[in-house]
Amino acid sequence: MSTELIKVKTDEQVGIITLNRPQVLNALNLQLIDELVNELERMDQDKNIRVIVLTGNSKAFAAGADINEMAEESAISIMQKDQFAVWDRMSLISKPIIGAISGFTLGGGCELMMNCDMVIASETTLIGQPEVKLGVMPGAGGTQRLVRAVGLRKAMEMLLTGDPITADQALAYGLVNKVVPVEAYYNEAIKLAKQIAKQPPLAVQLIKKAAHKAEDLTLTEGMQYERNCFYLLLASEDRKEGMQAFIEKRKAHFQGK
Template identity: 40%
Template structure:
């Protein structure tokens, strides 16, 4: 594991990944994206990992793309095949992932946070897409995910003005799941991650896939996929354990089978 991403796996099965470029405000250089993608690729096939908690620093989550790379290489940075594959690996992570955001999440940092299944934000958090000030606009999914989540009007305002929004506005727009006092985002996200990690792993992955389908396919196709995925959940040992534990009035022990 590169020291660009700090990794800790706790006894609950929660893998904590922390962006670790404080000198660059956690700017997303290609090595950092590669390190994060590598950690998530490994976590995807590691049965001991049930949930990922993604965080940045105490004062910032991530400042966005590494501008020095763009100055040196221009648009070739975005066309780099390895970078594209690494970003795709982050997008495709199949297990639950929660982002804890303190301070600002700008540009690519905002896009990265939107790849999490939900965001827990401190009340000092700020979210924005300042790329327009550089003659650019979000190019790692920001135009699509912000519009789908927050709606056309706010997405247009964010991207065309470059002005950030505060955490309360992000919560109202559905970009954030919950607000907590400054300094508490990681702890609250960790508590929720531990709660989710105790649930049946297969059902978690299937539920995530079913929800994400709502953003990709028409309603009829989404409903069909939901039925197909719930049938797979019914066929698991964990489903039988859940029902048995309920009848026996005891906590279930899910083993991911």
């Protein structure tokens, strides 16, 4: 599989994907997104990987869509390409995705960040949806996920002014989990990923699915979905191992079965 615009590696049970267009601040073109989603899907099927970390570099996680690629497109050509369909596949990834972000996280970069389940940000991070300043609007979930993440009032301010917010503001709004010095953001994300990778994989994946359902279902429907996931986990070998290890006062060894 070609990965010209991303770098891929593993660290124990953590898969790491690095956006790699530093000369254009990791601007998101069609090729990069295709490579990224294909790799996410591959890691999702790899039994040796339990958690995925998505990152860029200290200067930019991703500064937005590649405007040079879009400038000459028409409404019809964009619609025919259906370029956002590949973004929809990200929501089907069952394993946790941790974003390790720094610097410019704008437009499509912000939308990509919001596809992550948890986010560690450097103190130099700037997050925003500046599409309005170009006469357009977000198209990969910016209006929908941002409202769900920070509420209507804050989202409207960010969307209609196009102005970015700082890492500390993003932390206060609930957009990121933690803000650390720029030299520590990547290692902090890997540390969190390794902590989660030690948990039983089936439980982790079903918890992710149930938590995301909370945005789409009524409380009653969500409670029933959660309950069904709970019942399913009772049949797993990891559940037996976890409870037996608790009784025997030893460390559990989870295998994802």
